[in-house]
Amino acid sequence: MTEIEQILSTYSQKFNAELERYFPKTAAPEHRAMEAMRYSLLNGGKRLRPFLLHQTASLFDVPYETALPVAVSLEMLHTYSLIHDDLPAMDNDDLRRGKPTCHKAYDEATAILAGDGLLTYAFEVLNSAHITDAKKVELTLMLAQAAGAKAGMIAGQVLDLYTDSHKLHANAEDIIKHTEELKTGCLLRYPCEAGAVLGNATKEEKNLLIKFSRNLGIAFQITDDILDIKGDEKVVGKTLKKDKAQHKLNFVSIYGADKAYEIAVDLIEEAESLISTFGQKADNLKNLSRYFLTRNY
Amino acid sequence: MTEIEQILSTYSQKFNAELERYFPKTAAPEHRAMEAMRYSLLNGGKRLRPFLLHQTASLFDVPYETALPVAVSLEMLHTYSLIHDDLPAMDNDDLRRGKPTCHKAYDEATAILAGDGLLTYAFEVLNSAHITDAKKVELTLMLAQAAGAKAGMIAGQVLDLYTDSHKLHANAEDIIKHTEELKTGCLLRYPCEAGAVLGNATKEEKNLLIKFSRNLGIAFQITDDILDIKGDEKVVGKTLKKDKAQHKLNFVSIYGADKAYEIAVDLIEEAESLISTFGQKADNLKNLSRYFLTRNY
Numbered sequence: 001m002t003e004i005e006q007i008l009s010t011y012s013q014k015f016n017a018e019l020e021r022y023f024p025k026t027a028a029p030e031h032r033a034m035e036a037m038r039y040s041l042l043n044g045g046k047r048l049r050p051f052l053l054h055q056t057a058s059l060f061d062v063p064y065e066t067a068l069p070v071a072v073s074l075e076m077l078h079t080y081s082l083i084h085d086d087l088p089a090m091d092n093d094d095l096r097r098g099k100p101t102c103h104k105a106y107d108e109a110t111a112i113l114a115g116d117g118l119l120t121y122a123f124e125v126l127n128s129a130h131i132t133d134a135k136k137v138e139l140t141l142m143l144a145q146a147a148g149a150k151a152g153m154i155a156g157q158v159l160d161l162y163t164d165s166h167k168l169h170a171n172a173e174d175i176i177k178h179t180e181e182l183k184t185g186c187l188l189r190y191p192c193e194a195g196a197v198l199g200n201a202t203k204e205e206k207n208l209l210i211k212f213s214r215n216l217g218i219a220f221q222i223t224d225d226i227l228d229i230k231g232d233e234k235v236v237g238k239t240l241k242k243d244k245a246q247h248k249l250n251f252v253s254i255y256g257a258d259k260a261y262e263i264a265v266d267l268i269e270e271a272e273s274l275i276s277t278f279g280q281k282a283d284n285l286k287n288l289s290r291y292f293l294t295r296n297y
Numbered sequence: 298m299t300e301i302e303q304i305l306s307t308y309s310q311k312f313n314a315e316l317e318r319y320f321p322k323t324a325a326p327e328h329r330a331m332e333a334m335r336y337s338l339l340n341g342g343k344r345l346r347p348f349l350l351h352q353t354a355s356l357f358d359v360p361y362e363t364a365l366p367v368a369v370s371l372e373m374l375h376t377y378s379l380i381h382d383d384l385p386a387m388d389n390d391d392l393r394r395g396k397p398t399c400h401k402a403y404d405e406a407t408a409i410l411a412g413d414g415l416l417t418y419a420f421e422v423l424n425s426a427h428i429t430d431a432k433k434v435e436l437t438l439m440l441a442q443a444a445g446a447k448a449g450m451i452a453g454q455v456l457d458l459y460t461d462s463h464k465l466h467a468n469a470e471d472i473i474k475h476t477e478e479l480k481t482g483c484l485l486r487y488p489c490e491a492g493a494v495l496g497n498a499t500k501e502e503k504n505l506l507i508k509f510s511r512n513l514g515i516a517f518q519i520t521d522d523i524l525d526i527k528g529d530e531k532v533v534g535k536t537l538k539k540d541k542a543q544h545k546l547n548f549v550s551i552y553g554a555d556k557a558y559e560i561a562v563d564l565i566e567e568a569e570s571l572i573s574t575f576g577q578k579a580d581n582l583k584n585l586s587r588y589f590l591t592r593n594y
Contacts, residue, residue: 030452030479032459037446084413089405108386109458112409116381116416117446123420124441133430140437144421149334149414155327161406162329182327 002294004287011054012047018068019075022125036106036114037121041079044097048288050075052216053191055285056209059278060199067198069129070139073122074194077147078187080118083111085157119147131198139194146186156183163249176249177218185217192216208274212285215271219292222264225252227295261293268293299591301584308351309344315365316372319422329403333411334418337399338376345585347372349513350488352582353506356575357496364495366426367436370419371491374444375484377415380408382454416444428495436491443483453480460546473546474515481521482514489513505571509582512568515548516589519561522549524592558590565590 001009023038050071057067086093086101087108094104103111126143127136147153159179192213196206229252251260268289275282298306320335347368354364383390383398384405391401400408423440424433444450456476489510493503526549548557565586572579 029459030456030475031446032455033446033451080413084409087409089409110455112381112384112386113446113451113454115413116377117451119413119416120441120445120449120451121447123437124445127434127437127441133434136434136437137424137430140420140424140433144417144424148417148421149328149330149410150418152417154330154410154414154417157410158329158407159327162326178327 004291011051015047015050033113033117036102036110037117040083040102043099049078049191053195056192056195057198059281062198069125073126076118076122080115083115146190152186172249172254180221184221188217189213212271212274215267219264219267222251222260225250226257301588308348312344312347330410330414333399333403333407334414337380340396341394346375346488350492353489353492354495356578359495366422367491370423373415373419377412380412435494443487449483469546469551477518481518485514486510509568509571512564516561516564519548519557522547523554
């Protein structure tokens, strides 16, 4: 295990223990959706988004505890999107992180409600943080927009589902970039921007972190596409080679794996240099970026 | 048309025009979910919840424009719950307000995303209101809890879906009351409490309005159950007699229609007397309560 993998692993263990506390043990019949929410949330994610949020917040010396509810709410929102994406009417996935997806472990109605519940709970948890009301409002607006249907994650999911990939697109590259920027980029940008908000960053610092997150987002997507064709299903923990089977447009299908990887390397190098201004405090963020290029899951 | 029906109709026409403004005309491919959100939102609802919110707010002389985004966000959240409830995996309804349900007009994936989008948009719109940050945070927490999986609407939906209605329940009345209090009660309580928050009501006034909303909620559910067996499908605009077909426990199946109606009358009379303290300002609320007993859709 590399150093950053060790740091991530320690972080996610601690973070998982925190997540548990949001789900009191209960046998009440009305809490079936809560159980399913807990099941999916504690299903061993890498916790990249909360980690990003905590790391950018710590650039400005924001205490771990202060950023925690903001990070938790983001992971809840991210997990809701996975539960709904996995539904039969969407990507129809049976496995997520090597375990049955929510609708397989429970049933479809419960999975729909569990997703709804996590999305709703995210806003409750965010607004229960010990930060100023002004920050709660700012972060709530940012999160809703990042996850929304106008220019956020849902719009990206729409593009992903409804772009006719059997048709030759003259502007395939633009379509993919736009889709990924919305679908995964928004929820990678949010933690970097939220860390800046929590830390009362200057406008310049915030813009820099947003640019950093954009590079990270595209590089992440490229390595995801490469994993889809080259990864080991047992390690990645989800069904692979689906993109090719579905003739999906992605970075690899356009550039080929080698060229796509080169682009990712350039993006990560630029990302690293962007945050050098924060000195040693940015070491974890730099190592995380670098790790994106070598991850095998 | 009675006076209150006229008032409601004028209100909802104006309100519908306001809703339109939240959905800019767009042909962008990523806005398919936005289109579906707009379709379901503008599908001719009675706008009872926003009306309740505006009416309770006006007890404290809160201007229409101030309460508007709060009312809009509530209607968005209510509409999301209808879209998801109608899905094949849930109630599997083809008609809503006499028109194809969202997944029939579009498709299942779009309906799931449209519901998610409206739930997300609700929090964005609420936090864009021209009220203090403290009020935004308070209302956001209230709305998330009212709609949530712990003790809100989602918990009620779980009870409704998973209570084994073929089994004889010794405490059937308790189960029904608890289910309805969660499933429909929470989103009728919220507008009354939100009106009080917007109007800086005293704790006593707020509690009184909460009690009022509880009576209204149960009475509303009873008349809904009665409409399910006695209503005209063309007027009500949705598939009826489903409760009986599914052997659902409800107020009518326990008490019979006549006794259930008597209970509703008592609840409404008490509700009316509760708000008499507000004098003439409460006239619309009183007439609305009374209308609950005579509505045929």
